[in-house]
Amino acid sequence: MFSFFRKKPAATPAPAPSTTGGSLIGSALVQPMEIPVPAPVAPERQSWMERLSAGLRKTGSSISQVFTGAVIDETLYEELETALLMADTGVAATQFLLDEVRRKVQQTGATRPVQAKNILVDALTKLLLPLQKELVIGEHQPTVIMVAGVNGAGKTTSIGKLTKHLADDGETVLLAAADTFRAAAREQLAVWADRNKVEIVSQEGGDPAAVSFDAVTAGKARGKDVVIVDTAGRLPTQLHLMEELRKIKRVVTKAEPSGPHEVLLVIDGNTGQNALSQVKTFDDALKLTGLVVTKLDGTAKGGVLAAIAQEKPVPVYFIGVGEKLEDLETFNAREFALALLQ
Incomplete structure (x- = not known):
């Protein structure tokens, strides 16, 4: 299976500078030019x-x-x-x-x-x-990923798929059910946790920030590789709920000073220019590090990624074309351009 993730390699000492003069190809002084070679398509x-x-x-x-x-x-x-x-x-x-x-x-x-x-x-x-950018897992332990998005964008489903691929890559994952306003969201996340045999921290009617804090603390104590925080779906016009997202982020930082390491926004590819507005608003509130674009499955117009690239170039880690696990994949600019202009 295609691997979604790249663990950051351990640092290696740079070669000692030459004492005979000239450039050191491959050394810390002069790096060779990388010429991309097309890899066979799996x-x-x-x-x-x-x-x-x-x-x-x-x-x-x-x-x-x-x-x-x-x-x-x-x-x-x-x-x-x-x-x-x-x-x-x-x-x-x-x-x-x-x-x-x-x-x-x-x-x-x-x-x-x-x-x-x-x-x-x-x-x-x-x-x-x-x-086009890879999601790096392994630079921090745990890597704390906070996920936001409006209701109906496919946020919780995307978290489930992401968890499955992480687990298949051998990463240990803990989920935080911080979408405490919607019982169905907790139940849905619990199903994914059970299916993927990963742990979940959940509190019925609990405070979202408290759930997030407990989950990150537990992830650190249990030596987990990844903690994914599922936040409540909301519209960017709901200012009090956007403020709650800021609170969750602040509380996560209290539990892990270097976190959250990734702040992802899930957007519905069917919503066109509204998706761009969401990216701008959520980025202003949370400083997004990446996007997951869902539902590019026949009705979506697709061009919104070009608008995002031109006006708010937040990296797109994953794109989805359907409900199945294999329908979520890493974003590749060339592939997308070829598919869009087939």
Whole structure:
């Protein structure tokens, strides 16, 4: 199975400086240039690409239709602008992509629409690349992950899937059921804990911050690798609930001064520009370190990731295209661009 996580390697001493002059290739003085070599696509990843492409087909076909003509002209650019905006790419990202395509078409002398489409794939990859980042487990013990999101975004389900993949990677996980306002959330998280054979800290009607504190304290005492805190779903307009999220974060820091090490926001890919608004609001309140984008399974427009990359580039750790465990995967900019513009 494709591994979601990379443990930070132990530090190794740098080679001693040369006394004979010249540069030390591979030493602390001069690092060799890394030339990426495409790795063979594993069957699991190929299967994921097929599911992602299927999920983004509605958006992709609308954009690809722009490139079915015979020439690259102003009509093509106007239709592309409309298609990108309809895909929830946003004004700023749409302008960036159009400018990149125009510039590259002129620079290369491209004349066929299929060439312009390939240029757009490269431009979208370039735009999305800052969002591509691995979730690192092992730099802290435990790694404390706080997860937020509005009701219905798939927050608790995403935590369950994340827990499963962590457990499969050999990590010991403890869950904190700090969504104490919704009994169903605690029950749902308890099911995932039982299914994955991990421990859970839960209190019926308890204070969310107290549950979070107890869980982090327990995780440290029991030597757990990861503690995941599931917070109550809320709208960013509910100011008193957003303040509670800040309180949870402060209390987690009291239990573990270096934590929380990750603050993730789960967003529904179907909500378009509203998802970008959520990212901005939750980041202002919590200083997000990463995103999980769910429900890219046929109805989502997908372009919102370009808007996020242009206006609020918070890393996207995972994207999901369905309810199954294998429907949550790591985000790869090139893969997403190819799937969106299939």
